[in-house]
Amino acid sequence: MNTPFTPETVLTSNAPLINTQRLWQSLMDLARIGATPKGGVCRLALTDLDKQARDLFIQWCEEAGCTVSVDAIGNIFARRPGRDPSRAPVMTGSHIDTQPTGGKFDGCFGVMAGLEVIRTLNDLKLETDAPIEVVVWTNEEGSRFPPCMMGSGVFAGKLDLADTLAKQDERGLVVGEELQRIGYAGSRAVLGHPVGAYFEAHIEQGPILEDQRKTIGVVMGCLGQKWFDLTLTGVEAHAGPTPMHLRKDALVGAAQIVSAVNRIGIESQPHACGTVGCLNIHPGSRNVIPGEVKLTIDFRHLHADKLQAMVDQLQQAIDATCQQHGLGYQLTPTADFPPLDFAPECVNAVRQGAAQLGLSHMDIVSGAGHDAIFIAELGPAGMIFVPCEGGISHNEIENATPQDLGAGCAVLFRAMVNVAVG
Known part of the structure; x- marks a missing residue:
């Protein structure tokens, strides 16, 4: 594109402006690093494959x-520098x-998508007042090293x-x-960096947008x-000589707790989830009544009071179940993330x-x-979702269309320009 653009013409244009094919090709080139036979990617944090992907990202950014x-x-x-270097950067990014x-x-x-925003700004010869930064956060998944969201958390x-x-x-x-x-123990300090705004574009990892036939999720x-x-x-x-009414069967109790977790999730709608993801039975013999069961419980809700109410109901269910079956128990909290509302100015920029x-x-x-959850502690933040096929993610068959990805990037571009100028 040879015609100079201004922020005003960008923000009033109904053309995508970004290069959807270039974005798609970058994603496909990156996906070759750690490609799996089923069409997915295995690229765990801080492995040699992670280094290769990081090196490629840096090469592309320096070329831009x-x-x-x-x-x-x-x-x-x-x-990418802005006209006013004293301004805090408008940031975007995620993990690889x-x-x-x-x-x-x-x-x-x-x-x-963040790289494509910078490439598009270059194509349009468009200067922003605030600098633009694209970030690769270390070890978001936590697959190799716990905890997840490690880089953004630090x-x-x-x-x-x-x-x-x-x-x-x-x-x-x-x-x-x-x-x-792998050569990525950097010298830049981890703390004290201002954030003008942060936007993160992401596949939804769920089925709602596809089900509702919507292209953009305003998070x-x-x-x-x-x-x-x-x-x-x-x-x-x-299992043979012990009468049913004299048993202290930990698995029967666990079954009732699993059912209670599911019921609590259903009854706490909207925006509630209750999941038992792991179940470990001891001693695990077919003719022995289980004496110990360990399970994990995951509750989620958009509102803190409703989330606590779910926990209170869980406690009541555990107490009643253990009393009924003569069981003891230990309930240990392992994670506590409060609900987060994204900044209205960022949400509105995405919607606009x-x-x-x-x-x-x-x-x-x-x-x-x-990662946006942690960065929202430092400055205004927002997210953009696009559909993924069947709502499937964390799976080698994870898929999204070039058109939807391009649409999400085009929205990201406008949201960032909206904040980075003036």
Whole structure:
């Protein structure tokens, strides 16, 4: 494109402006690094494959005229300068590490969409007042090293750098040493960086947009999460000689708790989820009454009071079940993320961008965790969702169309320009 654009013409244009084919090609090129036979990607954090993907991202950003820096937890920042260097940057990004059987788009779309925003600004010869930054956050998935959202958590001061660098994977390999090994233990400080605004584009990872036939999800916020480990303790006994009415069967109690978690989730709508994801039975013999069962419980809700009410109902169900079956129990909290409302100015910028482009859109909430949750602690933040086929993610068959991805990137472009000028 040779015609100079102004922010005003960009924000009033109903043309996409971004290059959908270029965005798609970048995603496909990135997906070759760690490609799996089923069409997905296995690129775990801080592996050699992660290094290759990071190197490619930096190459592309430098070719686009960006200055690149890396902080002590390995987060990568690619900056396009603005007319006013004193302004805090308008940021976008996500992650490029994947699940062991991950897809091409989870996280990667947000990073490549940010790169496409910079490339489009270059094509249009458009200067912004505030700098633009695209970020690759380290280890969002947590597949290899716990916890998830590691890089953004350290950047936001929610996770301690020293503690995080000391985390180990199942083989005993250490985050800090692996960062050094792949050359991404950066010199930039992790704390104290201002955030003018942050936008994150992402596939929905759920079926709502596809079901409602909408192209853009205007993300209002993220569900709060409370996770627990529950151990139920009964008495192991022979399955033949022990009468039913004299048993202390931990698995029967667990079955009632599983049913209660599901019921609580259903009765707490809208925006509620209740899940038992893991069940461990001891001793695990076909002719022994289970004496101990360990299970995980995951509750989510958009409103803090409703989320706590779900926990209160769980406690009542556990007490009643254990009393009925003569069981003991231990309930241990393992995670607590409060519900998050994204900044109205960012939400409105996304909604206005979708409307300007004539794209079908709807308000939506995120049921999953994203780096935007932590960055929202530092400045105004928002998210953009696009549909994924069947709502399937964290799966090698994860899929999204070039058209939907391009639409999401076009909205991201407008939202960022809207904030970065004036």
